[in-house]
Amino acid sequence: MKSMAPESKLLITGSEGQLGADLVKFFSRDYKVCGVDIMQMDIRDFRMVGTVFQKCEPEIVLHAAAYTDVDGAETDRDRAFAVNAEGTANIARACKEYGARMIYFSTDYVFDGDKKTPYVESDPPSPQTVYGKSKYEGEKKVAEILEDFTIMRLAWLYGASGKNFIRTLIRQAWQQMRMKEAGQIITPVTVVDDQTGNPTWTMEIVKQTKIVIENNLNGIIHATAEGETSRYDLAKEVFDFLKMPVYLIPCTSEALALPAPRPKYSSLENRVLKNAGWNVMRPYKEALHDFLSHHRE
Numbered sequence: 001m002k003s004m005a006p007e008s009k010l011l012i013t014g015s016e017g018q019l020g021a022d023l024v025k026f027f028s029r030d031y032k033v034c035g036v037d038i039m040q041m042d043i044r045d046f047r048m049v050g051t052v053f054q055k056c057e058p059e060i061v062l063h064a065a066a067y068t069d070v071d072g073a074e075t076d077r078d079r080a081f082a083v084n085a086e087g088t089a090n091i092a093r094a095c096k097e098y099g100a101r102m103i104y105f106s107t108d109y110v111f112d113g114d115k116k117t118p119y120v121e122s123d124p125p126s127p128q129t130v131y132g133k134s135k136y137e138g139e140k141k142v143a144e145i146l147e148d149f150t151i152m153r154l155a156w157l158y159g160a161s162g163k164n165f166i167r168t169l170i171r172q173a174w175q176q177m178r179m180k181e182a183g184q185i186i187t188p189v190t191v192v193d194d195q196t197g198n199p200t201w202t203m204e205i206v207k208q209t210k211i212v213i214e215n216n217l218n219g220i221i222h223a224t225a226e227g228e229t230s231r232y233d234l235a236k237e238v239f240d241f242l243k244m245p246v247y248l249i250p251c252t253s254e255a256l257a258l259p260a261p262r263p264k265y266s267s268l269e270n271r272v273l274k275n276a277g278w279n280v281m282r283p284y285k286e287a288l289h290d291f292l293s294h295h296r297e
Contacts, residue, residue: 018162113263
């Protein structure tokens, strides 16, 4: 894997997404970054991908672009696979052609959620949703096309921008508090209590990515916050830290009746990072409190 020097050129796909935006912001401080989103490069179009590679001449590609609508993918299978599988294959082919190093950001949804202990990198994937299947197909494409690559599996991402669980929770809480102040009947914030995973701040991923690149780590790695929790307990943690008196109630996944089934247990262990001595992911509560303190508004 190529080491990074200040003059290194990075291409970051999905630059306006939740993770991509933080990647661009962080790496632009010290490196030459070319950030592109769908308007500048539709990854489904290999000719467009080639044009961008010619212009940017990247040495390292951080591939964060993805179709991430888990429920939408159930009825839009073709688009999910076109972006997450074939689009990823196009990036991998361009990396091979131009001699660039590829890091592909994948997901905990490649697992079925039936395990009772954290998934490690050697566990066989068995995705149960169209989204998970499309991301796993992307993993396989990368491994087929390239000899030198990194696949970083992430989980339960939240950050300062974009749609995510934490931001949605806080919006619902403020709405409930405004209704209460107006003397209206309040709607409880309902959160599932039967899904367990690793809530992970995007900035933690960004910092871990830099460590991965600098230490020439390749293959499949898991990169999530340390520790696990249920979505319901995570919601309680958020509201307790922010001192928001929210009427919160638990429910089952079945009660929500969402189109895509979520893994009941998708906790990941960063075994490869730990064994190499390169794991910088903090406990999820520590990172969460840091995030909430920085973005309290």
